[in-house]
Amino acid sequence: MSYDLHEREVQPAPAWWTTWLAFASRLLLWLISGEFKGWLLSGFLVGFGLWELAKQELSILCWKKTQGIVIESRTEWIEQKGGIPGAPLTVHIRYRYWVAGQPYEATRITTGEPKTFYWVQEAAAFRKQFPPGAPVMVLYAPYDPSQATLFAERSSGPWILLGFGIPILLLTLRLRWQRHRQGEEPTPDLHVPLHIGL
Structure with a gap:
């Protein structure tokens, strides 16, 4: 009994694989989007600013x-x-x-x-x-x-970081809220082919 390989039925991909692939694709698009860069930049500025401000306050209390x-x-x-x-x-x-x-x-x-x-x-x-x-x-x-x-005085460095970071954070939150409300996906900053032939 012989089998024709061309006549074999192609098995569909498992559901977990399809779900994981869709999640990975969405994550990749988000990581190369402007939204992710906004979160990253604002998180760094606000986090570092708060860290430096806390260090200054603790230093003033310790003198x-x-x-x-x-x-x-x-x-x-x-x-x-x-x-x-x-x-x-x-x-x-x-x-x-x-x-x-x-x-x-x-x-x-x-x-x-x-x-x-x-x-x-x-x-x-x-x-x-x-x-x-x-x-x-x-x-x-x-x-x-x-x-x-x-x-024992406070320097302006942490406030400068917060002055830049907080507006960027608020802008990123607003863009995220608008995109979520309209049901849009993150837009990549680079050209990424959405269909890849396997």
């Missing part, structure tokens, strides 16, 4: 106080690199402080944005608050007393 004394205080010109405009002046303050009887010296003024000034009068007014020999309250890190500052 310990100790008494110090100003050793040196002077105004310095900032060297502008690459022709980038900016505030030309800063104030250099060096101070000594003690933790558990151990002396330390530091020059850090703030944990936030660097203290810079556009006018000599502004720099001089700030410098007069810290004349040499004047007592000063110093904040230091309890896990590393050599790390100190005069002011």
Whole structure:
């Protein structure tokens, strides 16, 4: 008894295979779509911004106080690199402080944005608050007393990240909601053939 291979009936693919293939295709289209890039970018910006903001808040809460004394205080010109405009002046303050009887010296003024000034009068007014020999309250890190500052402030970095990330996140959510409401599939950014011959 002989069989003709061309007369054999083609068996349909199992239901689980068809379901898995459809899921994989939809996932691939979503991964190369602009929507996925929106989620990825906004998630990075918002997540990293919140992480940095939380680190700043915890750092501010962790600083310990100790008494110090100003050793040196002077105004310095900032060297502008690459022709980038900016505030030309800063104030250099060096101070000594003690933790558990151990002396330390530091020059850090703030944990936030660097203290810079556009006018000599502004720099001089700030410098007069810290004349040499004047007592000063110093904040230091309890896990590393050599790390100190005069002011514990928040920098603008995390807020810049959140300022970009949150609008992108809201826009991505809105586009996703509109697409879901209209029953549309994610559109790939690249040309992908939808029918692949096997």
